[in-house]
Amino acid sequence: MIKLHGFAVSNYFNMVNFVLLTKNIEHQLVATFPSQQDDFLLKSPRGMVPFIETEEGFISETSAIIEYLDQCYPTPALLPQAPFELAKVRELARMIELYIELPARRLYGELLFNKPADPETKKHVQASLTKGIKAIASLATFSPYTCGEQLSIADVYLYFSLTLANKVSIELLDQDLLKQIPSAKTTLELLEQLPAINQINLATKEALASFSKR
């Protein structure tokens, strides 16, 4: 059985868990935190979570894990077969990761763990998010999913990255990103109705509560 290592506050962990749940893949969650210990690096060479444990070995990096799962468990498919459509889905997922998730991540410390970021960092994050949202708005169709009629990995990145990035943006930068990309709202609401999202959001809430108690 596939084991997913990580923790429920992690966006990336939640993305992989979403794919496992959506595809109904039997799996086990193993609470694991990032580490630079030698034995950990054998499983996840950059010392990060998530990573999965399969009968053939370990895989780290969310996009590699998701693509592996999509090939091994093709239903429902989260990546199109046709090369152009496949490239467009990957293009969008990549843009969300690089230009939304990664800049917003620089302020997660302040949002989640009360570690204030300096004003210069905030300025950079705001500028990056504005450009990132513009790019996504021009690529995505949101009809009704991010890349058209089928749920795809672009939706996985959109939901988990944009939701948290917008929280960062509203609370710390006084800017609602969804105002720049209003059609994303309908797609996010559609995704919110999926049982897998509901289950993951509950687990994240519980994990955050126990994080803040520590």
Ligand SMILES: N[C@@H](CCC(=O)N[C@@H](CS)C(=O)NCC(=O)O)C(=O)O
């Ligand atoms: N590129 C990685 C990023 C994963 C990531 O940032 N994981 C965080 C937890 S959410 C982590 O393990 N951080 C530890 C570190 O930065 O050393 C992926 O796609 O899986």
